[in-house]
Amino acid sequence: MSIVLLTGSTGFVGQAILRALVLNGESVICPDRKRPRSDREFVSGIDGDTDWFGLLAGVSCVIHSAARVHVVNETVADPLSEFRKVNVEGTLKLATQAAALGVKRFIFLSSIKVNGETTSAGSPFTSADAPAPLDAYGISKWEAEQGLNALARETDMDVVIIRPVLVYGPGVKANFLGMMNWLNKGFPLPLGALDNRRSLVGLDNLVDLIVLCVDHPAAANQVFLVSDDEDISTTELLERMAHALGKPARLLPVPSWVLQAGASLVGKREVARRLCESLQVDIGKTKSLLDWRPPVALDAALRITAKDFLERRRK
Template sequence: MIAITGYNGFVGKQLLKLLPVEKCLLVGRVEPQTNYRFCQLDLSSNKYLDLISSLNEVDTIVHIAARVHVMNEKSSDPIAEFRAVNTQGTLNLARQAVKSGVRRFIFISSIKVNGESTTNKSPFTESDNPAPEDPYGISKAEAEQQLLELAKQTGMEVVIIRSPLVYGEAVKANFASLMRFVGKGLPLPFRLIKNNKRSLVSVYNLVDLIKVCIKHPKAANQVFLASDDHDLSTAEIVALMAQVQNKKNFALPVPVWCFKLAGKMLNKADVIDRLTGSLQLDITHTKNTLNWKPPYSVGHGFKLAAKKPSTK
């Protein structure tokens, strides 16, 4: 039996498509209207339900649920809010998993544990010292550290997967906005942002990696980085978005220094680095250890990400 948190999210929905209904236990706050077995848990609450009896048939937990980036943060103490769910909530679930005899705990983390940028640096690897810069990344890094310590103390196997931006059908946020702008044929000033490189991972490649990690014996107590293994510049990302939508690429040749100057003047240098800078992942360890390679191309993921939402 495989227990899955975050089953109703972007990644969770795709993972469920790969797994038999009868072998899954969904763990979350609200019972879904499905035929899956269900166990209630609110990671953000201090009043946790006793999961031991519900997990006694579970061999593996895939923990996807998390407090993610909040665009308009209203909390007076954001780091405490992130830690409550992503650190304390994760550790509570893992401790109950130990008591229940769960063999393996797969934690879906973030490349933000490594840092925010590889501009003028080597690509991130799984062995880099953690260098998170925001509350989300800090909370994930702390959860990873404590999970690996728990593994040493108890013998439960822990697998950590760090991913960059995840995209695919029904993707939201900045990726979806940029896809829409390109689809409308709007002129965008990104033609000359061609010397940076960004690692992305399609949700289809990510869930394939998760499925491999559920069973692979060499995944135990390892940290893996996930990507499509095909890094793109900002200019290439926009061009591919135009291509999959059969649109002309109206990219304007605005020099990169103009973006950097605007970033300094507006105190938004971090935002500009995400646009003009690099964030690369080296997934050599993932590929060699698991004998795995991303089964889907970048074009496959972009094409599905461009699909119009169903009106049904």
């Protein structure tokens, strides 16, 4: 049995990782969950000044899922500086202290934004592609990756980097939750003519890969992309999500260029780009190197998400 330190255990992804680790028989330390009578310290924030030594004794693996996350409408004056404090300085402080105390493996939950924002038809991102982050969040994740790779070369600690695409599942928030709300209410949406391709990853599939990487020997010092291994258009996603919710999909066939032009006029260009453009990933390396397949098919993962959404609405 491993002793795993998990950051971000109160978050959307972190809560699911914690449940899976416990079911897998791992002993888990959660620095952001204060527990009575614990002899471990409690960490309420993460930056370059955070001291982790009191938590890392005996730990064999760190799963670092905590982060300052991407937001569409940023409000701070210098977003990159704020992202760096948590995502770069905080990550590298934790990793440096982990290596010093003999932690064997550090799993870093990065982002597909390290690769870039969009792909052209038939040219999915791979883990071997040159990184091309465009926003402050993606840049901070890429800088953290570089620091971790340097640390892995200088110490005996393995580093595993996982770059998820859009994650959905029970408890999902932000734009995916908004989409389900609109579909459930039956409002017509002008998204019935989109022929893009998007890779998504269900929460169960992402967590399954993370837990596998805790002790898989082939994962050492690798970068993995992860998805459901089925790419669909935004229109198809809406249709299949509506079906999972038991609702008709009322989609109007508005051309993509009209949507993007209109969105730009009202300051929603970023939202329209996410809806209309493509972002695909090739997970061939992840499957072959780890002998891994996503355990939950896309439609099944959508049904799980829809069931949770509807149950929460009834409470």
